[in-house]
Amino acid sequence: MDTRERIQELADRVVALRDAYYQGSPLVADAEYDAVEDELRALIAAHPELAPDPNPLDQVGAPSVLHAPIRHSRPMLSLEKATKPEQVAAFFDRFPGQPVVVMPKLDGLSLALVYEQGRLVRAITRGDGTTGDDVTVLVRALTDGIPDRVGATGRVEVRGEAVMLRSTFTAYNVAHPDKPLINPRGAAAGTLRAKDPATVAERRLVFFAFDLDTEIAAETAADLADALRSLGFTAAEMRHCADPDAALAAITEIEQRRNDLDYDLDGAVLRLSDRDAYAAAGTRSSSPRGALAYKFAAEEKTTVLADVVWDVGKTGKIAPVAHLEPVFVGGTTVTRATLANQEVIRARGIRIGDTVLVRRAGDVIPFVAGVLDESKRTGAEREIVPPSACPSCGQPLTEQGNSRELFCTNVSCPAQTVRRLIHWASRAAADIEAVGPVWIERLAEAGILENPSDIYTLTKERLLEFDRIGEVSATRMVESIDAARGVGLRRALIGLAIPMASEGTATRLCRAGFGSLEEVADAGEERLVAVEDIGPKVAASLIEHLTRLRPEMERLRARGVSLDVREEDLPPVVAADAPLAGKTVVVTGSINDPRSGEKIPRPTFQRLCEKAGATTASSVSASTDLLITGADVGASKLTKAEKHGVEVVDQSVIWQQLIAAGLA
Numbered sequence: 195m196d197t198r199e200r201i202q203e204l205a206d207r208v209v210a211l212r213d214a215y216y217q218g219s220p221l222v223a224d225a226e227y228d229a230v231e232d233e234l235r236a237l238i239a240a241h242p243e244l245a246p247d248p249n250p251l252d253q254v255g256a257p258s259v260l261h262a263p264i265r266h267s268r269p270m271l272s273l274e275k276a277t278k279p280e281q282v283a284a285f286f287d288r289f290p291g292q293p294v295v296v297m298p299k300l301d302g303l304s305l306a307l308v309y310e311q312g313r314l315v316r317a318i319t320r321g322d323g324t325t326g327d328d329v330t331v332l333v334r335a336l337t338d339g340i341p342d343r344v345g346a347t348g349r350v351e352v353r354g355e356a357v358m359l360r361s362t363f364t365a366y367n368v369a370h371p372d373k374p375l376i377n378p379r380g381a382a383a384g385t386l387r388a389k390d391p392a393t394v395a396e397r398r399l400v401f402f403a404f405d406l407d408t409e410i411a412a413e414t415a416a417d418l419a420d421a422l423r424s425l426g427f428t429a430a431e432m433r434h435c436a437d438p439d440a441a442l443a444a445i446t447e448i449e450q451r452r453n454d455l456d457y458d459l460d461g462a463v464l465r466l467s468d469r470d471a472y473a474a475a476g477t478r479s480s481s482p483r484g485a486l487a488y489k490f491a492a493e494e495k496t497t498v499l500a501d502v503v504w505d506v507g508k509t510g511k512i513a514p515v516a517h518l519e520p521v522f523v524g525g526t527t528v529t530r531a532t533l534a535n536q537e538v539i540r541a542r543g544i545r546i547g548d549t550v551l552v553r554r555a556g557d558v559i560p561f562v563a564g565v566l567d568e569s570k571r572t573g574a575e576r577e578i579v580p581p582s583a584c585p586s587c588g589q590p591l592t593e594q595g596n597s598r599e600l601f602c603t604n605v606s607c608p609a610q611t612v613r614r615l616i617h618w619a620s621r622a623a624a625d626i627e628a629v630g631p632v633w634i635e636r637l638a639e640a641g642i643l644e645n646p647s648d649i650y651t652l653t654k655e656r657l658l659e660f661d662r663i664g665e666v667s668a669t670r671m672v673e674s675i676d677a678a679r680g681v682g683l684r685r686a687l688i689g690l691a692i693p694m695a696s697e698g699t700a701t702r703l704c705r706a707g708f709g710s711l712e713e714v715a716d717a718g719e720e721r722l723v724a725v726e727d728i729g730p731k732v733a734a735s736l737i738e739h740l741t742r743l744r745p746e747m748e749r750l751r752a753r754g755v756s757l758d759v760r761e762e763d764l765p766p767v768v769a770a771d772a773p774l775a776g777k778t779v780v781v782t783g784s785i786n787d788p789r790s791g792e793k794i795p796r797p798t799f800q801r802l803c804e805k806a807g808a809t810t811a812s813s814v815s816a817s818t819d820l821l822i823t824g825a826d827v828g829a830s831k832l833t834k835a836e837k838h839g840v841e842v843v844d845q846s847v848i849w850q851q852l853i854a855a856g857l858a
């Protein structure tokens with residue numbers, strides 16, 4: 195094929211892929227689409243005389259389709275893309291002496307919000323960059339972080355990105371396994387295409403502002419962030435960078451924090467910080483010259499679903515695991531992914547042999563989001579058939595719940611036994627550091643381990659009977675088992691993997707005054723359901739399984755394992771003058787110890803707040819006293835805090851108090 199033909203083929207493909215994408219049913223992952231665009235761009239750059247007319251690369255988005263089209267006051271453009279440090283240096287070289295701001299590139303959909311005399315009059319999507327859809331009604335009903343009124347007169351236009359939080363996306367898919375959303379960005383766009391806000395009420399969005407058009411606009415982008423905040427918006431975080439090294443450091447930092455955020459980022463945006471210089475730089479056909487998007491590794495890719503294997507979990511749940519042709523996604527090579535349950539497989543229409551979209555974003559385990567392009571099927575694809583018997587022990591399975599999850603109820607099923615033992619030894623439970631999954635499997639296969647209590651009978655001599663183990667390792671394992679006898683009530687409850695009883699259940703039982711595992715087993719339904727968040731189903735499961743586990747409790751006790759409540763299981767003792775005494779607090783954003791700059795896991799910081807007398811909660815409500823904010827805070831909690839009149843304090847204030855009280 196000659197170059198002219200190849201260019202035409204690529205241009206046609208770009209148009210076809212865009213059409214499908216902007217109608218809400220993409221045919222390929224973004225990374226694949228970007229590769230087509232990149233090849234086309236490179237060919238046109240090398241042969242400008244062969245550029246197609248019209249050139250799809252000069253166009254932005256797609257024409258508005260659904261609602262009333264509205265003309266933008268100035269075009270809403272795309273951004274020039276970069277993936278290499280040299281391109282960042284070249285951007286600085288184009289504008290000598292001009293400082294640049296670096297900000298996260300949020301992966302949602304852009305909106306223009308028009309305020310007149312302080313009131314929101316219109317919210318408009320990007321559309322084809324010249325005209326967009328009027329989505330004012332939907333935005334008012336469904337988007338957090340967009341004030342109805344701002345303290346400014348005249349005409350004010352704010353631009354930014356509306357995103358669906360990962361937590362909203364996950365919660366929606368858990369609640370609707372029959373019609374799961376593929377990814378947060380597509381879901382956000384779909385939300386703003388709804389005919390009636392009431393039908394998409396669970397699909398809330400959050401708005402982050404990054405641009406402002408008004409006479410009161412600030413001189414520089416740093417002031418721009420302040421100006422946006424003073425109008426009541428959550429502004430994208432903006433850092434000033436004087437040279438390429440500083441910009442690259444800021445980009446790296448944003449990429450490192452990407453996994454800790456509750457929303458998707460697909461890159462970082464560099465932009466001239468001086469407003470006049472930015473305006474003077476002008477625009478190309480589809481992008482401003484004064485900005486650049488540095489793209490991160492894709493969190494979604496397509497690959498072939500090679501097989502589905504049904505895995506038996508510690509509670510007997512039989513879960514489908516996707517075996518994939520290796521694919522580099524979310525920063526690692528993925529060969530396995532979750533498929534949730536048979537209802538999700540049915541709803542997503544997935545078959546073995548299909549080209550599927552795999553998503554790995556944040557701390558979420560990779561999962562198969564769905565099939566994008568069914569027309570790629572060859573006919574050789576096979577249906578995914580759930581097993582009728584347990585793949586490990588062969589016993590018939592039972593179906594539970596609306597998602598028709600499959601369970602093996604045979605408590606002596608070999609696969610379940612191994613999983614339960616591995617779970618017992620894990621850090622969240624008995625924490626037997628030197629006895630890992632591989633050894634547990636070997637020992638269970640040899641018939642030496644069946645119950646957790648058997649672990650505590652292992653001797654060095656016994657271990658040395660196995661191949662590939664030396665004196666040193668055997669000693670280390672036995673010492674590690676010995677050192678881990680102080681399990682206590684909370685971790686024992688977690689370790690026994692009682693169906694429906696979560697870590698939270700274990701914590702609440704300890705805090706409700708239960709002194710030992712036997713006391714929980716004897717409590718009876720009435721006393722159990724009196725504990726916060728424990729309902730009749732969880733109580734029934736606790737009673738059934740702890741009754742069955744009586745002999746095991748006796749064996750654990752006989753082998754010196756503590757099953758009584760321990761100090762670590764209870765809330766810390768707090769002095770009456772502790773800085774946060776009696777306060778209910780919610781912690782949001784990413785937390786850093788100001789002394790070392792080190793990132794602190796949120797639960798660790800919450801524990802520090804508890805030591806200082808606070809009760810911690812996960813969501814903001816009228817009973818919240820303080821919202822403690824770290825870096826990169828989402829707008830939804832802030833909006834709720836405002837609604838309930840909750841005081842918002844920066845983490846630095848709390849750190850000072852904790853340090854002054856000798857608690858941190």
Ligand SMILES: NC(=O)c1ccc[n+]([C@@H]2O[C@H](COP(=O)([O-])OP(=O)(O)OC[C@H]3O[C@@H](n4cnc5c(N)ncnc54)[C@H](O)[C@@H]3O)[C@@H](O)[C@H]2O)c1
Nearest residue numbers: 211212215220222223224227272273298299300304404463
């Ligand atoms: N899968 C497919 O078939 C397919 C087809 C077409 C397009 N796409 C995807 O759609 C996207 C194409 O969109 P695009 O070329 O307009 O670029 P883009 O969406 O990647 O970048 C431009 C957008 O970035 C957003 N943005 C986020 N944070 C920003 C910030 N801080 N400052 C300025 N802007 C910010 C703005 O909304 C702006 O419109 C690409 O990611 C592409 O992969 C996919």
